[in-house]
Amino acid sequence: MRTQVGIVGAGPAGLLLSHLLALRGIDSVVVEIRSRAYCEARQRAGVIEDGSVRLLREAGLAGRLDREGLEHGGIYLQFAGERHHIDFRELTGGRTVTVYAQTEVVKDLIARRIAAGGALHFEVTDTEVDHLESERPVLRYTDATGVRHEVTCDAIAGCDGFHGICRLTIPPGLTTVREREYPYAWLGILADVPPSTDELIYSHHRDGFALHSLRSPTVSRLYLQVEPDESIVNWPDARIWAELARRFELPGTGWELKQGPVLDKGITPMRSYVSAPMRYGRLFLAGDAAHIVPPTGAKGLNLAMADVSVLAPALDALLSGDDGPAAAYSATCLNRVWRATHFSWWMTTMLHRTPGADEMAAELQLSQLRYVVSSRAAATSLAENYTGYPPVPAPAALAS
Numbered sequence: 287m288r289t290q291v292g293i294v295g296a297g298p299a300g301l302l303l304s305h306l307l308a309l310r311g312i313d314s315v316v317v318e319i320r321s322r323a324y325c326e327a328r329q330r331a332g333v334i335e336d337g338s339v340r341l342l343r344e345a346g347l348a349g350r351l352d353r354e355g356l357e358h359g360g361i362y363l364q365f366a367g368e369r370h371h372i373d374f375r376e377l378t379g380g381r382t383v384t385v386y387a388q389t390e391v392v393k394d395l396i397a398r399r400i401a402a403g404g405a406l407h408f409e410v411t412d413t414e415v416d417h418l419e420s421e422r423p424v425l426r427y428t429d430a431t432g433v434r435h436e437v438t439c440d441a442i443a444g445c446d447g448f449h450g451i452c453r454l455t456i457p458p459g460l461t462t463v464r465e466r467e468y469p470y471a472w473l474g475i476l477a478d479v480p481p482s483t484d485e486l487i488y489s490h491h492r493d494g495f496a497l498h499s500l501r502s503p504t505v506s507r508l509y510l511q512v513e514p515d516e517s518i519v520n521w522p523d524a525r526i527w528a529e530l531a532r533r534f535e536l537p538g539t540g541w542e543l544k545q546g547p548v549l550d551k552g553i554t555p556m557r558s559y560v561s562a563p564m565r566y567g568r569l570f571l572a573g574d575a576a577h578i579v580p581p582t583g584a585k586g587l588n589l590a591m592a593d594v595s596v597l598a599p600a601l602d603a604l605l606s607g608d609d610g611p612a613a614a615y616s617a618t619c620l621n622r623v624w625r626a627t628h629f630s631w632w633m634t635t636m637l638h639r640t641p642g643a644d645e646m647a648a649e650l651q652l653s654q655l656r657y658v659v660s661s662r663a664a665a666t667s668l669a670e671n672y673t674g675y676p677p678v679p680a681p682a683a684l685a686s
């Protein structure tokens with residue numbers, strides 16, 4: 287078999303890349319180890335930056351997002367019994383984020399690729415990439431019926447997430463890894479209950495961080511800071527709701543947390559990880575395959591989309607004999623990746639309780655929070671990073 291770009295992974299990075307390449311008339315084959323149903327149900331991100339919304343819109347993918355997505359002009363920061371609004375619109379000259387679940391982005395992308403006749407193979411096994419230093423790298427996989435395939439490509443995109451195989455094929459001496467694990471995890475629930483808030487609430491509490499997010503006008507998404515090795519069996523629904531109510535409590539205001547049936551729950555470790563460079567020969571890494579951020583800054587999905595918006599035109603040029611944009615791909619992406627990595631680390635360490643931290647550390651955290659909600663300069667810094675920095679220009683990803 288022959289294609290121009292072999293894509294490993296049908297997450298947001300791989301699917302969007304395949305669509306952006308198709309807009310440029312470039313063929314791709316996408317292979318994915320999970321089933322379509324699994325990919326469409328996996329609960330993950332939900333906050334989409336201004337620039338990512340524009341990219342999806344200009345790529346013709348925002349029909350449902352524009353109808354069902356919920357535009358948010360700020361967030362609340364809560365600490366020491368106070369809740370403060372950070373007004374993104376006012377601080378950044380009108381920039382916002384949109385709440386639209388990653389599962390919906392993935393459903394939209396899969397539907398579009400299938401309608402366009404795109405080669406999208408689910409439930410593959412034994413994925414391999416080879417001959418990456420040559421101009422004809424090879425993608426091998428076994429399809430769902432057990433037939434082995436070998437696809438000769440011009441380039442391969444490793445969009446296979448943090449646990450994928452592509453990053454591991456780069457000889458170890460050629461990459462630099464920077465990594466930090468955090469001494470806590472997030473217990474997340476999806477609940478069949480309307481949100482109790484108009485904007486996301488980021489709550490710093492002496493017993494740990496909590497986040498009130500949402501996925502739609504009728505479905506809430508809530509998170510609790512828990513121990514890194516915590517087991518979900520220790521958290522029956524009643525305990526989760528009691529702990530959430532305590533960490534969001536605002537005495538004397540009448541505000542109450544609405545509770546409802548829990549549709550999904552799980553525990554996610556927190557990690558910052560950057561592997562550089564994001565290119566090895568004709569292999570290009572994108573999204574979580576190259577970098578992971580803790581979810582506090584709502585950046586992972588946005589970075590995945592930003593990477594492939596740079597990669598699509600770079601591959602287009604490479605296939606026409608110009609290696610310039612492909613040579614610049616890694617450095618261009620890493621500039622945004624490191625900004626998001628710093629912002630996510632900053633939000634995480636400002637808002638979580640660090641196990642074993644002393645009173646000095648606790649006072650420093652509170653001082654930082656008070657500064658962010660009282661200084662226009664500090665609040666603007668949070669707002670411009672949260673809505674996406676550097677702001678994404680009109681998507682070059684689409685120009686041919």
Ligand SMILES: Cc1cc2nc3c(=O)[nH]c(=O)nc-3n(C[C@H](O)[C@H](O)[C@H](O)COP(=O)(O)OP(=O)(O)OC[C@H]3O[C@@H](n4cnc5c(N)ncnc54)[C@H](O)[C@@H]3O)c2cc1C
Nearest residue numbers: 295297298299319330331446447573574584585586587588
């Ligand atoms: C609880 C949680 C909350 C989050 N909240 C946010 C948020 O609010 N905002 C935000 O921007 N980000 C958030 N993120 C991060 C975001 O979900 C990820 O950054 C995003 O999924 C990255 O997309 P991706 O396509 O790079 O990787 P993935 O979505 O991981 O996709 C990779 C795909 O590759 C497949 N694959 C793996 N190995 C192979 C193989 N060998 N062969 C073929 N296929 C393979 C996988 O099955 C998967 O489908 C959150 C993450 C979590 C866990």
